[in-house]
Amino acid sequence: MAEKKLGTQTVKFKNPPSIIAGGTIVGPKEGEGPLRDYFDMILVDDTYGEKSWEKAESKMFQDAVNLVLKKANLKISDIDYLLGGDLLNQIISANFAARQLNVPHFGLYGACSTMTEGLTLGAMLIDGGYADYIIAATSSHFSTAERQFRYPLEQGIQRPFTSQWTVTGAGATILASTGKGPYITHATTGKVVDLGMKDANNMGAAMAPAAADTIITHFKDTGFTIEDYDLIMTGDMGRVGRDILLELLYKEGYDIESKYKDCGIEIFDESQDVHSGGSGAACSAVVLNGWLLSQIQNGVYKKVLFMATGALLSPTSSQQGESIPGIAHAITISTTL
Template sequence: MAEKKLGSQTVKFKNPPSIISGGTIVGPKEGEGPLRDYFDMILVDDTYGEKSWEKAESKMFQDAVNLALKKANLKISEIDYLLGGDLLNQIISASFAARQLNVPHFGLYGACSTMIEGLSLGAMLIDGGYADYVIAATSSHFSTAERQYRYPLEQGIQRPFTSQWTVTGAGATILASTGNGPYITHATTGKVVDLGMKDANNMGAAMAPAAADTIITHFKDTGFTIDDYDIIVTGDMARVGGSILLELLYKEGYDIEKKYKDCGIEIYDESQDVHSGGSGAGCSAVVLNGWLLSQIRNGVYKRVLFMATGALLSPTSSQQGESIPGIAHAITISRTI
């Protein structure tokens, strides 16, 4: 009997895991944005001393994990599982970093939702008694994503205003079976939702229906209301997707606008010419482990609904004319339990 399950898609943790540490690395552009003071490391060069952008991204992933370990005063040998992924084919950033870290590894792919997918599964492992320490980590890189999903940068293709700027960044979170919080108390696993969008330069519109579905399901499963949360944060809706999400929720009777923020909007200033805003698996990872956890620990927010969204496309599916499925996973983070 699934005694910890609420409703159709949500888990309530009996022994909520504690978030004890987080590490963040971002690229130069992200380091010029409004959240610059919350990041552990800002790169001067987005190649990070490597011969390719892909190698740089994997190094960022690995070093974000090491930063989180150092803050928690832990060794990698004390970690039971590393749960991680990225946007690249066969999640090579995460897998190659795990090769160096030498730790039991679950490779995950949820596109830009991967951070919360990892935290949800990590919380389940700890609450289930299978682990004491779990690391969830993700990364993305503007240049690796552009090379894979859209156009070679050398072509100088003009980006439409619906497009989002893939964040160059990596974030890692350490969950523990004991600690002083903040805590993950609930996790709502999303369904794949596809309303037929095909434009890879308008991922916000493709992901918004999945985001709305998960938020509505979370409220129905838990019995929580909007008033139970100090803030509701999405991963990568940015401006276009965020406005669609708010409209979809409003039609269903959920007006979250006054409590709503999006990582893709917060990480860049409008003057940075990123069009709709930020995206990428690293976007939610660095905003969560940088700015948001700082706000929770300082008492600005006591309970947060954090949701990351993913566009589940690939170069192959796009070339074959497929639409873009979306998914969204959500967790409740509480300062105390």
């Protein structure tokens, strides 16, 4: 009997894991944004001293893991599992970092939802008694994502206003079986939702239906209301996706606007010319492990619904005319049990 399951898609943890540390590395553009003071490391060069952007991204992933270990005063040998992924084919940023880290590794691909996918699975491992320490980590890079999913940067293709700017960065979280919190108390696993969007330059519209579905399911499964949360935060809807999400929820009787923020909107200033906002697997990861954890630790927010969203496309699927499936995974972060 699934005694920890609520409703159709949600888990309530009996032994909620504690978030004991978060680590962040971001690129130069992110370091010029409004959240600059909350990042642990800001690169001055997005090649990070490497010969390619892909190598730079993998190095960011590895260094984010080492950084969060140092903040938690732990060694890599203390970690039971690393759960990590990124946006690149065969998740090479995470896998190539893991070969250097020498730690049991589950490679994940949830596109930009990977951060909360890793935190959900990590919380399940700890709650189930299979681990004491878990690292969930992910990365992305503007230049690696653009040339894989869209166009070679050398072509200088003009970006439409619905497009988003992939965050260059990496974020890592350590979950522990013991600690003073904040805690992951619930997790709602999303379904793949696809309403037919085919434009790879409009990720917000592709992901919004999945985001709405997960939020509605979360409230139905748990019995929580909007008022139970201090903040409801999505990973990278951007301005276009935000408006669609709010409209979809409002039609179903959920008005979350007064409690709502999006990582992709918060990480950049409008003057930085990112069009609809930020995106990428690192978008939610660096905002969560930087700004949001700081706000929670300082008592600004006591209970947060945090949800990373992903567009599950590939270059092959786009070239074959496929639409873009979306997914969203949500976790409840609470300072109390």
